[in-house]
Amino acid sequence: MGDQRGGKREGAGRKKGSKNKVTVAREAIAEVLDAPDPMKLAAAIHQRGYQMLLEMERIVLDPTQPVAARIMAAKVVLPFMLPKLQEPRTALQDNEEIVRRLQEGRARVAAFRQTAERLEPAST
Numbered sequence: 001m002g003d004q005r006g007g008k009r010e011g012a013g014r015k016k017g018s019k020n021k022v023t024v025a026r027e028a029i030a031e032v033l034d035a036p037d038p039m040k041l042a043a044a045i046h047q048r049g050y051q052m053l054l055e056m057e058r059i060v061l062d063p064t065q066p067v068a069a070r071i072m073a074a075k076v077v078l079p080f081m082l083p084k085l086q087e088p089r090t091a092l093q094d095n096e097e098i099v100r101r102l103q104e105g106r107a108r109v110a111a112f113r114q115t116a117e118r119l120e121p122a123s124t
Contacts, residue, residue, distance in 0.1 A: 025068035032059055041076050053080055
């Protein structure tokens, strides 16, 4: 049945100091953009402004760049490129709108009845 040992084994797992995919992507973007600290890409974009956004967009659209770098660049750039969406309406807001419209309709009907009652005795 082979070597069936559980627990810690020598040489198993990721080596100390090795980088995960996100760190590699951040470093690739920082290298391309010549940013001082790969962990602070958003701050670098704020400092360099619009030109940095264009450079990040170039990375996103460049098929020769690593996919992880393209995804990381898109994550950083998209909040600056797209407007924030409005909060979705809740059922409570919809219900309040319906109640308001019903009350307006009742007020119109009441005003119409008052006008009709005033005109009716004059016509007889």
